[in-house]
Amino acid sequence: MSLRILLVEDEPGVVLTLSDLLSAEGYAVESALDGPTGLARAAGERFDLVILDVMLPGKSGLEVCRELRQQGKDVPVLMLTAKTRLGDRVTGLKLGADDYLTKPFEPPELLARIEALLRRVKQGSLAPILRYQFGDVEVDFERGEVFKSGAAVSLTGKELDLLRYLIQHRGRVVSREELLESVWDYNPGASSRTIDVHIAWLRQKLEQTPQDPKHIHTVRGVGYRFS
Numbered sequence: 068m069s070l071r072i073l074l075v076e077d078e079p080g081v082v083l084t085l086s087d088l089l090s091a092e093g094y095a096v097e098s099a100l101d102g103p104t105g106l107a108r109a110a111g112e113r114f115d116l117v118i119l120d121v122m123l124p125g126k127s128g129l130e131v132c133r134e135l136r137q138q139g140k141d142v143p144v145l146m147l148t149a150k151t152r153l154g155d156r157v158t159g160l161k162l163g164a165d166d167y168l169t170k171p172f173e174p175p176e177l178l179a180r181i182e183a184l185l186r187r188v189k190q191g192s193l194a195p196i197l198r199y200q201f202g203d204v205e206v207d208f209e210r211g212e213v214f215k216s217g218a219a220v221s222l223t224g225k226e227l228d229l230l231r232y233l234i235q236h237r238g239r240v241v242s243r244e245e246l247l248e249s250v251w252d253y254n255p256g257a258s259s260r261t262i263d264v265h266i267a268w269l270r271q272k273l274e275q276t277p278q279d280p281k282h283i284h285t286v287r288g289v290g291y292r293f294s
């Protein structure tokens with residue numbers, strides 16, 4: 068049986084192009100042309116994946132994603148964002164999107180993201196992360212609270228965003244460029260050094276032995292990996 072994908076997008080040209088592309092890959096594609104319809108269908112039917120544009124009539128993709136998660140629906144969501152609206156990506160991930168793609172994108176890139184998401188579903192590593200526990204650390208992303216051995220630890224918003232991204236992509240190497248794009252939104256004031264400093268702070272606050280981290284690993288020459 069084909070995997071079912073719901074495409075929520077209001078631009079007919081994009082709907083047509085993507086539907087053709089995905090059908091050719093063997094997916095069963097359904098489309099919804101506005102936010103409310105997209106939400107109703109994503110919440111009421113069984114889809115393997117939802118591709119959600121941010122700019123939609125009726126209800127934005129961000130609202131659709133938030134309401135979907137609030138209803139306890141954990142269908143994987145791939146958000147489509149515009150390059151000119153950088154904040155949407157981080158907001159989208161915070162609201163429960165599993166990944167995002169910046170428009171315009173090349174078809175192979177979309178297919179690769181979809182495959183990666185579906186692989187993560189298979190591995191059972193995709194449930195939207197609201198709480199997460201590792202070692203003696205407990206993170207409540209919804210409330211923005213972190214506890215280590217039961218004692219509250221204070222993390223800055225950026226540290227929490229970084230930790231969330233690493234945990235969401237746990238088990239794989241995340242490059243500094245990816246973090247600059249996804250967590251810092253290409254902020255011109257941020258550099259590789261910014262990331263390294265934040266990683267050091269996270270380790271200082273959360274690792275038992277910051278010099279010998281057990282969770283936030285450095286992958287030399289590439290980036291970081293959470294495990």
Ligand code: CA
Nearest residue numbers: 077120122123
């Ligand atoms: Ca749109």
